[in-house]
Amino acid sequence: MLDERYLHPNGQVPAYDWNFADVNPPVHAWAAMHVYNEDKPDRGTGDLGFLDSAFHKLALNYTG
Secondary structure, three states: OOOOOOOOOOOOOOOEOOEOOOOOOOHHHHHHHHHHHHHHHHHOOOOHHHHHHHHHHHHHHHHO
16 A cells, blocks of 8 residues: 555545545554565564565655
């Protein structure tokens, strides 16, 4: 959901079914952290590039 093709031009992430007006709990942030933690044992280290990219897009969403 954090891919540019799913984001509104202002950085907002859709809550569901492309409804940008509805409020959504921070499940995207939880999901990004979950993916990071699940991937960490397989790689031996965390993918900080993934977290950096996700953080930037989530910051746009939650502060916009």
